[in-house]
Amino acid sequence: MTETETLRLLKPTMFQPALPPRNPNAHKGLFGNVAVIGGDDGMVGAALLAARSALLAGAGKVYVGMLCKEAPTVDLIQPELMLRSVSAIRQLTQLNVVVLGPGLGQSAEAINLLEYWLAQELCLLLDADALNLIAKHVRLFDLVKIRAAATIITPHPAEAARLLGVSVAEVQQDRTASALKLAQSLHATCVLKGAGSICAHHDGVFFINSSGNAGLASAGTGDVLSGMIAGLVAQGLDAFDAIKLGVYVHGAAADALVAQGIGPVGLTASEVAKQARDIINQLNKKHSLG
Numbered sequence: 001m002t003e004t005e006t007l008r009l010l011k012p013t014m015f016q017p018a019l020p021p022r023n024p025n026a027h028k029g030l031f032g033n034v035a036v037i038g039g040d041d042g043m044v045g046a047a048l049l050a051a052r053s054a055l056l057a058g059a060g061k062v063y064v065g066m067l068c069k070e071a072p073t074v075d076l077i078q079p080e081l082m083l084r085s086v087s088a089i090r091q092l093t094q095l096n097v098v099v100l101g102p103g104l105g106q107s108a109e110a111i112n113l114l115e116y117w118l119a120q121e122l123c124l125l126l127d128a129d130a131l132n133l134i135a136k137h138v139r140l141f142d143l144v145k146i147r148a149a150a151t152i153i154t155p156h157p158a159e160a161a162r163l164l165g166v167s168v169a170e171v172q173q174d175r176t177a178s179a180l181k182l183a184q185s186l187h188a189t190c191v192l193k194g195a196g197s198i199c200a201h202h203d204g205v206f207f208i209n210s211s212g213n214a215g216l217a218s219a220g221t222g223d224v225l226s227g228m229i230a231g232l233v234a235q236g237l238d239a240f241d242a243i244k245l246g247v248y249v250h251g252a253a254a255d256a257l258v259a260q261g262i263g264p265v266g267l268t269a270s271e272v273a274k275q276a277r278d279i280i281n282q283l284n285k286k287h288s289l290g
Contacts, residue, residue, distance in 0.1 A: 009210045010199070010248045018245055018283035019058065019235055031060030032096040032234025035089050036227065037113060038128070039066035043103025046128070049220045050102045050227035052078045053273040057231030057246075057280065065089035067109060086113060097123040097233040101130030102223040111137070118143040123233050125152040126188075127226045128159075134186075135162035144186045150239040151188040154226055160192055176206055189239040191229075191247055193222060199243045207244055212251025213264050220269030225250045228276055249279045 023030075034054040039047030044066060051064045055078060064075070065086035075081045086109075089098075100117055104110045106129055114133055117124055118140070124147070126134065131153060134140045141163075144151055153163075160178055161168045163186075171178045171192075179192035179200035192198040197209040229246035233239065253275035257263050262271060 008207045010207050010244055011210060012248070012252070012283065015245050015248060015283050018249070018280045019232070019237070021284070028060035031058055032231075032236070033061045033063070033092070033094050034059045034097055034099065034227075034230045034234045035063040035065060035092065035095050036099040036102065036230070037065045037067075037086055037089060037117070038100070038102040038104040039064070039068055039071065040103055040105035040107065040110070041068045043105065044068055044072065045220065046103030046223045048075055048078070048081070049223040049269050049273070050099050050127075050230070051075075051081050052270070053224040053227030053276070054099070054231035054234070055080055055227075056273050056277040057228045057235075057249075058277075059231040059234040062231075063089055063092060063095075066103075067105060067107070067113075090116065095122055097125060097230045099125045099127065099226050099230045101125075101127035102226060104129040104133075106133055106136075111140070114140060115143065118147060121149050123150040123152065123239060125154065125226055125230050125233075127154045127222065131155050131159045131163060135159070141186070144188065147187070150233075151186065152191070152229060152233075152239050152243060153182065153186060153188045154191040154193060154222065154229070154243075155182065156193045156222065176200075176208070180204060180206055189243055191225070191243050193225070197247045197251070199240070199247055201240050205240070209247045209251055211248050211255055213254050213258055215254045215258055215264030215267030216251070216272070218267060218269065221250075221254075221272055224269045224273045224276075228273070245280075249276045249283075252276075252279045 036051040179198035183190040183200040232242040
């Protein structure tokens with residue numbers, strides 16, 4: 001790691017407080033509305049993990065729109081989530097941020113949904129198959145570039161390689177440069193996931209995460225990160241501040257779980273989402289005590 005990169009490490013002192021203090025008279029409408037769209041056949045869990053994570057990160061209300069043929073109408077584990085059809089999600093007028101991609105698939109319907117939401121004037125977080133579709137279709141790539149509202153992308157190295165048209169090895173050879181190139185080419189805020197996740201802004205600023213461990217190399221942890229970031233955006237953080245906090249908290253949650261003897265082997269995404277809530281509240285508490 002270069003001296004410049006060392007100076008750009010994310011540290012807990014940057015996030016005290018993690019979020020603005022909550023007024024005792026606050027109501028759920030003050031903490032934003034998130035929609036998660038995805039969950040095609042066989043991938044319902046991805047959308048639910050993202051949505052649960054957004055709620056646990058503090059979002060006021062979280063909606064879920066699924067593409068699967070027999071979509072559930074309630075999440076029995078997290079009944080606070082509001083499950084709707086993808087068409088009904090379009091009718092919601094007070095959304096602050098939409099997560100598009102967890103379990104989305106690459107069907108014609110998925111492409112149509114992506115085209116629709118790219119044209120909307122609200123923050124979009126694009127992950128998983130949304131990124132794969134953008135990499136495959138030039139017109140979608142171009143729609144991302146011209147968006148006026150904030151766009152967040154959260155690729156892992158293989159998704160980043162597809163977007164850049166290079167090999168995974170080339171992405172990993174210079175992760176910072178790859179993240180910055182992605183952010184600039186799509187005029188987006190980028191999280192390049194992996195050991196030492198890179199948070200990059202299209203203006204050339206970047207940070208490197210200092211938290212996390214190999215326990216995060218399991219199914220669903222990326223969905224949890226996407227939902228967490230969206231939950232932070234819903235509460236008023238701008239895109240870059242949200243990805244920095246989300247990435248740090250995500251890793252710190254995994255570190256805390258391993259310290260408790262939960263993982264790294266067998267660490268699950270759901271455990272990370274719940275522990276992340278504790279990390280956010282701890283950061284806020286440290287500030288109030290200080």
